[in-house]
Amino acid sequence: MDDLGHALHQRTKIETKGVDLFYGEFQALRNVSLDIPECAITSIIGPSGCGKSTLLRIFNRMNDMIPSVRVEGTVLLSGTSVYDKNTDIVTLRKRVGMVFQRPNPFPMSVYDNIAIGPKHHGITHSADLSGIVEKCLREVALWDEVKDVLKQPALGLSAGQQQLLCIARALAVEPEVILMDESCSALDPESTLKIEELMGVLAEKYTIVIVTHNMEQAGRVSDMTAFMMMEPDKAGVLVEYAPTAEIFSNPKDKRTEDYISGRFG
């Protein structure tokens, strides 16, 4: 696969070369190679079960939590191996944040949800923490809605607000990459649109990688699109990876064309 991150004339932030992932004897990903460009939005699309989320979780080693998982091949974050035995997982997950499908604020106040990450990483001065909380909530355009309820439980917010809070929580530890695993699929259209607009703003500073089953969303927000599918032996493979406009207007692979035109999926 060509180094298509350079199609956007950006530097490569995450590079995977020949990545295989196994759960015991079962191969879930086969020979995945792609370069994720820095400060851009890359979407991963494909039918259910093709390994989209599995691939996403490779970037911050969330798959490590699954027993018997084994990853082979190369995964580089800014040129450094993610799977090196000396990799500090905590630091990795600070640099590569994640927002999940269902909003999952911690069972604590709005304020504490944001502050807990920086506190864990050594920031204890309350003025500094308050500054971080406000900055992150402003960054996700949530500050005005929650500034008077910072001490209230986060679980009292609406689903859309909770998801924005989760994004703010990820921003609080100053990541370089934000992974979003179907982060809008549990939300109403208005909240979805807000988060899509936010992605565009965040991509000016952060590298964003999203998994979505919503092809229209991938088309609306992303700069690069990776199409994956499951082979007969159920291993997920990368079929095509190109600038989003090309994938949706002139895909090179018939399987991509069939999927995006709804002939299967």
Add this chain to the structure above:
Amino acid sequence: METRSIYHKKLREIQDEVLVMGAMAGEAILGAVEALKSRDLDMAQQIIAGDQKVNDLRFEIEEKCIQLIVTQQPIANELRIIIAVLNIITEIERIGDYAEGIAQITKMIGDEPPVKPLVDIPKMADKAVEMLRRSLDAFINQDAEAARQISTDDDIVDDLYDKIYLELLALMMKNPDIVSRATRLIWVAHDLERSADRVTNICERVIFVTTGKMEEM
């Protein structure tokens, strides 16, 4: 945050390119008629060569419209604007072709003596190009009323064409030696009359964008 900000940004880029394309075609018409009037064969050749740029821009804008449709899924007014753009660039491209045609005629005439001083042909050109500029402004501003007013100016261009045709016909009947040259001038006038017709088609699209209905102008 503006909603659909990516869509609006890309749409503005497309609209700007349509204006550029319109300006190129308008300049080509005026340049072609000036070249005809002053028998400037070099200018005529430049107009002919420049038509490729108009054609290339049309395809570029078309590609951008396709990409906008597949990535942003415009509906309602948004979709009508994109569809209007696809039609409008075809009309502008044809106007560019008419300019090239006029320049070709200038080359064919070469240094033959003029049949008559060119007075009404430049007036037709000025009017057609003014209509084109105003129609594209109406498109950007989604001004259906302005579009309707512009299309009534087509009668002015049609009247000028009829006048030129009858004048040249009378000259040809008086002096058969000028038939070849006079016929070429009729072609020039015909191209300018068709240019104005193309502008009325653009005006129809402007009304379509704002009302959702096609009105024959």
